[in-house]
């Protein structure tokens with residue numbers, strides 16, 4: 404099999420062909436999308452797959468244009484605060500004793516929970532390969548056609564083993580593990596305090612997609628604590644199928660079969676890059692770093708975003724690139740309004756595997772800028788709000804070295820927002836604003852499993868899949884093609 408075939412296999416499928424985990428037991432649902440009650444649902448400018456549409460019944464975007472509710476009422480700033488109960492004690496620390504309730508409390512006492520969704524990272528070098536396995540086993544990261552989905556785990560095993568040495572080097576260079584868990588816990592703590600200051604006491608939980616604390620662990624604690632209203636806040640400013648989309652789908656899979664959780668009112672903030680508090684906090688950090696240069700006005704502001712395969716955007720309708728571009732223009736407008744008129748550019752970093760990713764690529768642009776005579780450059784990581792391997796190793800080490808080799812003389816980097824107080828305060832406002840829109844997720848009955856249980860389809864899948872797996876996994880040519888692209 405040619406490497407191109409693998410590339411195509413690794414490309415995202417069209418959303419419409421991916422009705423994963425969707426089902427409905429309600430006749431009120433639209434027959435095409437099975438969404439209640441509107442059929443045409445847009446999500447950041449694309450049509451969502453049915454799973455996402457079902458999710459969107461409870462989805463609350465900061466972006467009015469991408470609201471599935473279409474109305475304005477959900478997005479109006481809410482001046483009236485929800486009645487809240489007593490103050491809770493835990494922040495991502497799962498110490499609250501007690502038995503698990505069958506359903507959210509029917510009493511008037513409200514217990515608000517905020518669930519922070521994040522990617523997670525290996526705590527030690529020993530964790531790197533299993534962490535990578537979890538990442539590549541996610542069908543939102545390697546999107547195989549339905550027929551080949553049973554290959555997901557063997558493929559994840561192969562890729563994680565091949566990728567692990569390179570990843571380990573990176574994690575070793577930043578101290579032997581990812582700082583994500585610690586920083587996310589600190590953000591959770593700071594958010595809890597900010598909510599308390601605003602008289603909205605809440606428990607704040609952390610759910611990581613690919614490493615501890617896993618989504619299941621956080622959800623288990625939410626049940627133990629008897630939370631009666633939940634706000635889900637992904638720590639990604641911009642929406643991508645590969646990040647927020649994946650985490651929310653994982654959450655829905657847990658919620659759909661659980662009587663307590665499927666009745667729990669939930670509001671999901673799907674993206675928040677356009678919030679004034681976030682934009683102003685980013686502009687503050689950029690202004691501050693510019694002042695470290697001897698000629699701040701000559702510095703090129705270089706936004707570097709984590710990339711995604713181009714097919715996510717062009718075939719699967721991922722709104723990530725549009726949201727990223729809008730985000731950059733909002734930050735630049737804010738800087739202009741403050742009298743900062745520097746040149747800027749956006750590029751995408753961290754590509755993995757043999758497919759095309761969003762362009763331009765950060766490494767190529769750095770070389771071009773050097774050739775063009777740019778002497779001072781300020782790198783701004785923009786797709787993520789914590790320091791992590793891609794800021795601490797890729798930008799601070801690899802890209803800095805490349806930039807200096809390419810002729811750039813003065814290098815700076817804006818720190819990640821981490822626990823910047825204006826940013827955390829704004830997240831608290833975002834939580835408070837969506838609280839009134841929390842709705843119970845709908846229950847589902849497993850239509851997809853019915854399809855999978857068809858013996859004929861199962862037989863055909865297994866036959867073709869096994870043949871493909873054999874050729875794919877045992878061909879030395881394929882392994883070396885992968886090795887070349889992945890390492």
Ligand SMILES: C=CC1=C(C)c2cc3[nH]c(cc4nc(cc5[nH]c(cc1n2)c(C)c5CCC(=O)O)C(CCC(=O)O)=C4C)c(C)c3C=C
Pocket residue numbers: 522523524525535538543544545566569570573581582583639643645646709710711712755786787790791792793
């Ligand atoms: C907005 C942020 C991110 C997007 C979009 C994203 C997409 C994406 N990532 C990979 C592959 C890898 N990502 C890895 C780590 C990693 N990625 C993000 C953020 C986004 N990923 C974070 C925050 C981290 C964790 C960093 C940490 O400190 O632990 C890794 C592992 C690290 C490495 O080996 O480089 C891989 C691999 C894909 C394939 C993808 C879109 C399809």
Ligand SMILES: [Fe+2]
Pocket residue numbers: 709753
């Ligand atoms: Fe990533």
